[in-house]
Amino acid sequence: MPEKIDYDSKIPNNVSLADDRRLQRALEGWQPKFMNWWAEMGPTLETHGVYLRTAVSVGRDGWAHFDHVNVPDYRWGIFLAERDPDRTIAFGEHKGEPAWQQVPGEYRADLQRLIVIQGDTEPASVEQQKLLGLSAPSLYDLRNLFQVNVEEGRHLWAMVYLLHAYFGREGREEAEGLLHRNSGSPDTPRILGAFNEETADWLAFYMFTYFTDRDGKYQLGTLKESAFDPLSRTCEFMLKEEAHHMFVGTTGVDRVVQRSAELIREHDTMDIAAHGGIPLDLIQKYINFHYTVSLDLFGSETSTNAANYYTAGLKGRWMEPRRKDDHQLTDDSAELRRPREDGTWETDELQKILLLNLDLRGEYIADCQTGVKRWNRILEDAGISFRLALPHPGFNRQVGINSGHHITPDGTIVDEQTWQDGQKHWLPSSEDFAFVRSLMHPVYERGKIASWVAPPRQGINGKPFDYEYVYL
Template sequence: MPIDYSEKIPNNVDLAGDRKLQRALESWQPNFLNWWKTMGPAVPTEDVYLRTAVAVGREGWAHFDHVAMEEYRWGVFLAERNADRRIAFGEQKGEPVWQQVPGEYRADLQRLIVIQGDTEPASVEQQRRLGETAPSLYDLRNLFQVNVEEGRHLWAMVYLLHAFFGRNGREEAEALLQRNSGDLDSPRILGAFNEETPDWLSFYMFTYFTDRDGKYQLGTLKESAFDPLSRTCEFMLKEEAHHMFVGTTGVDRVVARSAELMREHDTEDIAPHGGIPLDVIQKYINFHYSVSLDLFGSEQSTNAANYFTAGLKGRWQEERRKDDHVLTEDSAHIQLVRDGELTSDEVPALLALNNDLRTEYISDCQSGLKRWNRVLEQGGVDQRLTLPHVGFNRDVGLFSEHHITPKGDLVGADAWEANRDRWLPTEADKTHVRSLMRPVYEPGKIAGWIAPPSHGINDKPFEYEYVHFP
């Protein structure tokens, strides 16, 4: 299914065959471009070595070239349709998937699409000024690649709103550009997308932890009985993989450089030597991981149960599960605090779907910790990085009313306040990290707080001129 780049809006959904929809999206397009100019990357560039989707098949789907940012061709791309696809879960399991929105599920599907769509421009807004302190041209290019693809993911959700939800959908599409990250009057819907991304360590943590949450949310929507949503999310996951790669390897490189400085100066206190101490890296992990866990919602959720039963939103890799995919007779265990102690409880599986998804996410996050600890081991450093307990620093769900340490101990408010600076980034920590953020725009050069990558982009060397400036 090649993508038609001769159109004003590149697409593989035959926009030209639906003039009303085409006109509606073309009327939204100038608003999007204005949003990009005012809320997108702040660093002026001549062109950037970017990946552009040219097909949606498994092979050869992307093209790389230098592109002027304002001329990037955002568009609407859906994965190939499987004409025999059936609903894989819920009450209507086994029936054909829907090509249109059933009236009884209209409001719920629209809400799911709006929430997903709201996260896409939010991260671009959060990262708007990061390019001003990029540690290398390689990293600057990766930031811009993430940004343009988040913009395209916004287009993906806007297409669904325009194509299937009538006037309400068009109004919601407009609102996606009217909310802004951190705005006091009109913030983004989810809390994590109103947090600052003020430095590159935060960016790598965001793309590792928070974009990984996005992977799992898209994975559940990919299972949806609403086939256009499923196909949209399937293709978005292709692009999302690069965002997590940026986070994974970014933290790899920060940890590697910190280990190198520790060996070189024979001290854990590498801040005076222009590095980021491991205890500060651990605090950033604690913060970004716990904030990202909140995005999964409460451990028990009737909304999640209803979405599953209706066929709107499945589980991660639903069709690989070895159960009846209906879950009306199944149970699950969740962690909680009862009578002042951490314990577990058995609840209906349908009510614990958020917890199920979060468990899959936590297991995936552990893979990064293994990588980063392997870097420390290879660097001759004894310290190890860890994920904090699932109840640590939570604002959503069953742990939100309690104080739990990274090791999983339940403590009182006084003990929490006395130790929070050991567990979460302090103003001094943030100030130090920001003090290291100095732009390095010379090809082949890199800032002193991070190691260079082991490979460049698309077989290009690290020294390649990934970004040209005016």
């Protein structure tokens, strides 16, 4: 299969689409519906060219091409990582067998469901971020927003290709459904809760790209291990793009913390709201909210579904080949901490295969911690004693064993009244959201930036911060 991407086709691809006329016609029939969805649900702000990167090949050096592109003319397409003809299945009951090039009948429904759920998250985040361009803090940030949006659009194409190519009429119907559901819609909401939340301000956008896109990284990492090779190769390529989204989140929060620290020092007070900055305790509340909503995306701690997917070879663990066990997990056990009605915690020992969601969540939590360390280093370097932290994984949960309990950020199980009294200290209130929104004045002048966020250390692709990243 050619590694080069064919940009002369109506739908850019490296899957030899021209050789499959039926599939090509089906996808060309879906394309105008995608464009209608983009026009209606994509970014509100009109632009005349955004400095975007476009993949030119799927190898390591495939990110070479940067240019100003009119966003609706972006060349969305279908790109799979190169095929390894010797690839074998790394886990489950089919371990050691050749990877599947077609969908086995007995796993058809489960694979389709996994692809639809992944596919549904991609357009959802574009819908959530629809209005953000109207309040961008700089042209640099505006450009990053559009880059994230067009890549989420391409990730939707990635899943739609699989549905069209391998799942027949049902797959085509599911591909239509991905455009009919809308984030936050009362009648046809997106499948997962976090993707129906509003992303109403740029601090929320940085948190979303840090925490929720990081969940995406881990979900894609498990699907990259799939025995179904086209899904594996699709996810491998998507992970390259996902890295940029998390970079936007990590450095975005960096820059907010940096600016808040500068204002604290300049005015010698932690109460910097009056000086147009975001107080550190409010940043902590945003962390608490976005982190816990993202933890819900991992599902219930114990899951027979996840166990079945693993045994079947549909969905592996993060970095499956590096794990030092038998990759079947039938005899291994692991511990689960659960809250009790009397306000204490107990530890259960369960089969490891039933705790795969917990295993993945553990990898995610360790990764999230690295960002918190970065942000605290900024505060330390500024001589500020305040420290940010991830709350206890039982805090503010709607899914799993903690969802029926009131658990504080430090992991104490409390009663309803204590929870109600504490919420305003732990989670953003309507007043907090209103305050952050009040800071969101657009700055579209080259080289200028909003007063609540620091400029980036470097621009995009070697360009300076004051480059004209977006033509308005």
